[in-house]
Amino acid sequence: MNITQAIEIQTSRGEAGTGLLQLVGFQVGSEEFGVDILKVQEIIRMQELTRVPNLPGFVEGIINLRGKVIPVIGMRRCFGLEAYDADKRSRIVVVEVSGAILGFGVDAVSEVLRIPKDTIQPPPRLGKTEREYICGVGKLENRLLLLVDLDRLLVQTEETELAKQNAVN
Numbered sequence: 001m002n003i004t005q006a007i008e009i010q011t012s013r014g015e016a017g018t019g020l021l022q023l024v025g026f027q028v029g030s031e032e033f034g035v036d037i038l039k040v041q042e043i044i045r046m047q048e049l050t051r052v053p054n055l056p057g058f059v060e061g062i063i064n065l066r067g068k069v070i071p072v073i074g075m076r077r078c079f080g081l082e083a084y085d086a087d088k089r090s091r092i093v094v095v096e097v098s099g100a101i102l103g104f105g106v107d108a109v110s111e112v113l114r115i116p117k118d119t120i121q122p123p124p125r126l127g128k129t130e131r132e133y134i135c136g137v138g139k140l141e142n143r144l145l146l147l148v149d150l151d152r153l154l155v156q157t158e159e160t161e162l163a164k165q166n167a168v169n
Helices: 003-012 150-168
Strands: 020-028 031-036 040-045 059-065 068-074 091-097 100-106 108-116 134-139 144-148
Touching (some): 020 100, 020 144, 031 108, 059 100, 091 150
Parallel strands (some): 031 144, 068 100
Antiparallel strands (some): 091 100, 134 144
8 A cells, every 4th residue: 555545544444634644755865755664664874876777767776685686777967967976965865666675776875754644745736747756745843755666656657668668769
């Protein structure tokens, strides 16, 4: 179950005001995002990536994590931001998405957040949006947290990459 489904189920049951969502907060660029903590397997320091020819543009490379080869997807690329060199705060968030184990490269991981479900609102709709992977906006004390649906993000990123390849061909 993803964040969107959990919120929809709680809302349909009239439970939107009860309980907390537990999220892992991370930064990409100047924005703060969150993903369902149940999707996160672990968070590791950024490490040397092995580049593989002909991978989609959003895949930055692969790593060997305790004997498993895991593709690492660059969140900056997914969000259309400029690439930058990883620093000591950069992390790889290892998650399970649609049955696959993937790493997402982020600028920094901030904290585990517990957000009341009633403080989450749907993302604003301003015309036709390609950002279907933002499934909600959590209101914190003095900031906003964009909730990412990793399943949708992966599908959207793949579709965008296919469209780019088809435009070139």
